[in-house]
Amino acid sequence: MTVTQASWPKGNARKPRTYTEGRVCENDECDTRISKYNRSELCFRHSPARFPRVRGVVEK
Secondary structure, rough: OOOOOOOOOOOOOOOOOOOOOOEEEEOOOOOEOOOOOOOOOOEEEEEOOOOOOOOOOOOO
8 A cells, every 4th residue: 555645845945035124105195114025116005007917718
């Protein structure tokens, strides 16, 4: 009888990229603090909307 066990992947996991801490949204009327993991200079509310590319969708 063969037994298979799962295990966590081995190796060096990269650290997430970080940016300056204590940043504030660049919009003049906003004082939202931005996460150190967010590369944008704007908060979610003021950043432009981005729509992902959707493949394989057929409109009728």
